[in-house]
Amino acid sequence: MPADRLLPSPEAGELIDLVRTIGEKEIEPRVVDDEAKARFPREVFAILGEAGLLALPYPEEFGGGGQPYEVYLQALEEIAYRSASVAVGVSVHSLSCFPLAYHGTDDQRAALLPRLLSGTLLGAYCLSEPHAGSDPAAMTTAARPDPDGGYRLSGTKAWVTHGGAADFYTVFARTSEDRSGGISCFLVDAGTAGMDVHPPERKMGLTASPTTQIGFDAAPVPADRLIGTEGNGLRIALAALDAGRLGIAAAAVGLAQRALDDAVAYAKERQAFGKAIIDHQGLGFLLADMAAAVESARATTLAAARRRDAGLPAGKAASIAKLVATDAVMKVTEDAVQVFGGAGYTKDYPVERYMREAKIMQIFEGTNQIQRLVISRHLARG
Structure with missing residues (x-):
């Protein structure tokens, strides 16, 4: 039965009804088969994006939904009611947009955020490493200055949701040896030279959501893809x-x-x-x-x-x-x-x-x- 919700406005109720309808019509009929076949439902994310549901808590001026977290989380809950894999994917996409939305420059937000929030692009978040999960300050992936400008990214990221399916990756990498103050944040396009998507992990659950390691071998990252200042990444x-x-x-x-x-x-x-x-x-x-x-x-x-x-x-x-x-x-x-x-x-x-x-x-x-x-x-x- 639908959860008994106390929402802040009638408009919020209409939004939750929309999410519930999409869940019933577009997610529920395919979830069992997608999970059984470990098939990523990219079509569902396209539908959610077109409905404006991939970027609910972000500003409307950049293509977001302008919703408070109180409403966004209840919409996400409705998606999870039909598919945990899709709900986790929506949460990860929102997470991947966070650094740009809150720490990017005005020029970066204007140039990049509308594409990220529109739902036509899907994001991934690259923080953990094979030997640096709960302790992100122990990461070894490094971004070194490129003589031609920008950076060269080298190392391996682990447990990347949407690995191989994402269009952009929010990547954290070391720009100095300072343990906690030497990490920076970058926005990296899928298909960047020197970027290698490893085979998906064989998981016990969320099998419709691909999780991979991502390797970088001197992958070029333009200087304008540094989000925030150097050393502010952690x-x-x-x-x-x-x-x-x-x-x-x-x-x-x-x-x-x-x-x-x-x-x-x-x-x-x-x-x-x-x-x-x-x-x-x-x-x-x-x-x-x-x-x-x-x-x-x-x-x-x-x-x-x-x-x-x-x-x-x-x-x-x-x-x-x-x-x-x-x-x-x-x-x-x-x-x-x-x-x-x-x-x-x-x-x-x-x-x-x-x-x-x-x-x-x-x-x-x-x-x-x-x-x-x-x-x-x-x-x-x-």
């Missing part, structure tokens, strides 16, 4: 991740809501000992706990979004939202499999896929152990 990356964590939290809530709804529907139909299994207290209480987890995760995520929209510090709130929502979706999807019993352990029902998809949400955009570290540091600072 601060840009971490600020972007605060926004990205809210996107993943919303995707987790949407997936958890779907798992809950499927479990409730099955429990109403399945009979045991002469009555629907939902009427047995043991199972009814399990479903009640699942519902409480979904509502709590949604409330926590939207509370963080509203802080961000109000211009208040939201870093701690974003980490709390990501932690709470992704731990919740893992528990809710696991319990959904339990509700289905033996049938839930088969591929005849999608709840086993939901559980596989949920696991990665506790890992990417900063593992939940890292979220606890971030939260504890905020507490220590008072």
